[in-house]
Amino acid sequence: MDITMDLIKQLREATGVGIMDCKAALKASDGDMTAAKKLLREQGKEIISEGRAASEGRVESYLHHSGRVGVLLEVDCNTDFTASNDDFRRFMRDVAMHIASEKPLYVKAEDVPQDVLESEKEVFLQQAKTEGKPEKIAQKIVEGRIKKFYDQTCLLNQAFVRDEGVTIEDMRNDLAAKTGENIVIKHFARFEVGKE
């Protein structure tokens, strides 16, 4: 297989390893990007994928057959090579369908606005007090309920609709491990006719 400059650049982009090493790894693996990455890792080359800007990616949509619910989703990664691969596309379709069904409000816990969080805490604390719990135990209960609130409203914390044994974050982690790249769910939109 012909190793194009474009392929070499993509591998360099994905790993931060020097051009000559990338070229050699691609030659040794017949232009197979995943095998070349594995080879570089085996050679002990520094892979700088973690923490690098995920500036490639894809936008995916999902429309419920009723036409009344729709989702738009952007997932980013480090290279266009990974954004084009089947595992990545399948992940996007699964997550878009999941969002349509499970109605998350935020991508991750840190995205919950401070005032929403405060207001939830207040409600949970009042509930615990109404139930006659002592202050210390009430605080514990609030922590538990906030965690549950995250699990219900944050996409990454939610259990996958088609396999309750894994969260969306688990699936994201698996894909990151498989591709050796940062996988970032950047944002999503979910519209439903008759809802705000």
Add this chain to the structure above:
Amino acid sequence: MDITMDLIKQLREATGVGIMDCKAALKASDGDMTAAKKLLREQGKEIISEGRAASEGRVESYLHHSGRVGVLLEVDCNTDFTASNDDFRRFMRDVAMHIASEKPLYVKAEDVPQDVLESEKEVFLQQAKTEGKPEKIAQKIVEGRIKKFYDQTCLLNQAFVRDEGVTIEDMRNDLAAKTGENIVIKHFARFEVGKE
């Protein structure tokens, strides 16, 4: 054609005209909803469509073939009958494709946040002053540039990408006239890989 209760209810929902009149109009027009509406209007019946809540509608998506740009769009109307019709669906597809191409930031002028508007005005005023325009003329120039700002950033004000002679608002108006219903572009999302 059999005039179902469902069809009668939809016509009543769309026009606010009494059940018996709706039934008669549908019978006279062989169950053709559009013809029945026209007939009711010709009979001078009160059509209360204007101003009523547009609580039906559809969600549509558009993905650019690159997979790097996507749009989600919700358009509401008064009845599911209209939301299912070909003109409505074509309007949605056209507008979704238009948004992908023309990158509007808001649906309408009223959606531009006050601080954005103030900041734009300030810039335009400084520009006019730099050009040495007297205060009165500067104000006129600012008004003109704000109008241009709306025309560039607000979906309804934008010229349709496939026919610069009409705005999206013109197209919305045409569809409203054709269907006799409120047509409301409720919201849209536009994601592009590599952009905020």
